[in-house]
Amino acid sequence: MRFGLLLLTMFTLHAGLPAIYAEETAEPQTLEQVFAEGVIDLDAAPAPPIVQPSTELAPLAENENQLISAPAQQTSVCASGAGCTCSTCTCQAPACSCEPCGGNACTLCDRIPLLNKFPSDRCFDDFIMPVSNPVWSIDPRSLTYVRGIFINQMIDAQTPVLGAGDLQVYALQLGIALNERLSIIAVKDGYNTLQTRGVGNRTGWSDIGLGLKYVLIRDVENQFLLSGGLIYEATNGSSRVFQGNGDGVWTPYVSIGKQIGSGHLIASSGYHVPGDTAEESQSIYYSIHYDHPVTSKLSAVAELNGIVYTKSGQALPLNIEGGDWINLGSSSVAGNNVVTTAFGANYRLNSCLSVAGVWEFPISNRKDLLDSRTTVTLTLQF
Structure with a gap:
């Protein structure tokens, strides 16, 4: 009984090998043939999940933080004019300062x-x-x-x-x-x-x-x-x-x-x-x-x-x-x-x-x- 089952199994495997070999040695299909035969269905393919970017930034290392300089202070018109000895008066916190000679060549004054x-x-x-x-x-x-x-x-x-x-x-x-x-x-x-x-x-x-x-x-x-x-x-x-x-x-x-x-x-x-x-x-x-x-x-x-x-x-x-x-x-x-x-x-x-x-x-x-x-x-x- 066991010997008969073994022979039946060997026969079945021997009969299926030519079909598998034929599929592997067949010529490759074109992209149009693949879509025509419905092998790949793009409409049915699930959309990939959307990943939201994280708003949390990783802390900077100490040496990286030292490379970032503070933004330059904005210069505005000086409202008080205190301490000015020339016509171009500017405010730079915390105190007023004056650009000497207004950026031009000094005058007699x-x-x-x-x-x-x-x-x-x-x-x-x-x-x-x-x-x-x-x-x-x-x-x-x-x-x-x-x-x-x-x-x-x-x-x-x-x-x-x-x-x-x-x-x-x-x-x-x-x-x-x-x-x-x-x-x-x-x-x-x-x-x-x-x-x-x-x-x-x-x-x-x-x-x-x-x-x-x-x-x-x-x-x-x-x-x-x-x-x-x-x-x-x-x-x-x-x-x-x-x-x-x-x-x-x-x-x-x-x-x-x-x-x-x-x-x-x-x-x-x-x-x-x-x-x-x-x-x-x-x-x-x-x-x-x-x-x-x-x-x-x-x-x-x-x-x-x-x-x-x-x-x-x-x-x-x-x-x-x-x-x-x-x-x-x-x-x-x-x-x-x-x-x-x-x-x-x-x-x-x-x-x-x-x-x-x-x-x-x-x-x-x-x-x-x-x-x-x-x-x-x-x-x-x-």
Whole structure:
């Protein structure tokens, strides 16, 4: 029985070998034949599982972490301007820093170390200083500057006592910014030459005017300033050119500045209070300045100045006064009002040096001593 089963098994294997061998030696099918015979069914094949990437990063080795540097700090415009001695002020936390000379070649201002210790507030650099009425039209910014002034004023032929003539003034103004709000200003000094038909040729020194200025409101974002201060004019000048009379004059004042579009408005007003009301007249003054850029360096300038006399003096029996530079102490000027206007330009030679010039003339019926005036300034700002 067992022997028969063994023979049957051997026979079955022998019969199947040719078929297996035929399949292995058959010629390979093409890819089209395989798909046609349905050997591979792509539609029925299951889609591979989608593996979500892991959001957890493997911790860096200590040496790998040292190779990664921190991102560079972003630089933004410095809002306060503190500590800046040049026009390019940047903020780099934790404190403000300033790029020396604005990235350009240093100018003359950067080579004068004494005044560079008291830098101007550079966050209002586009403003331009008023030109006409140079003593009393006060710039509201806290600035360190030196400004040379030349005035040539023509006197009308109908002027009582003096007659036709002219006045020249050679002056030097100075400002020292103790910080971005407080500054010391020297607004009046200089040497005068006076030539008229009535009194001939005369020369002499001007009175000296010194004061303080404090910025009450300093809004960098809106480019707005409000300042106030007090100026004292001493009596050290020469009487030959109508200076040195009285017992000094105190002048409290306010000044505002505002950017309007690409232009800038500066307005100031104050009250002249003489120490000796018999020798000098009392008055209220006002000045309005507007500048507008024409090019990157050139700006047009328009200004308006006025003075209203509130109380007469008793020094001279006249109905005219001297305006911004001279106080005659005339006895019949209370209620008089003189208004002038000026037009000109300002040119920036570089980031700290500028030259300006305006021509001024009266627009009121009253002229007093000012028939017309030319004022030229050269300003070095630190």
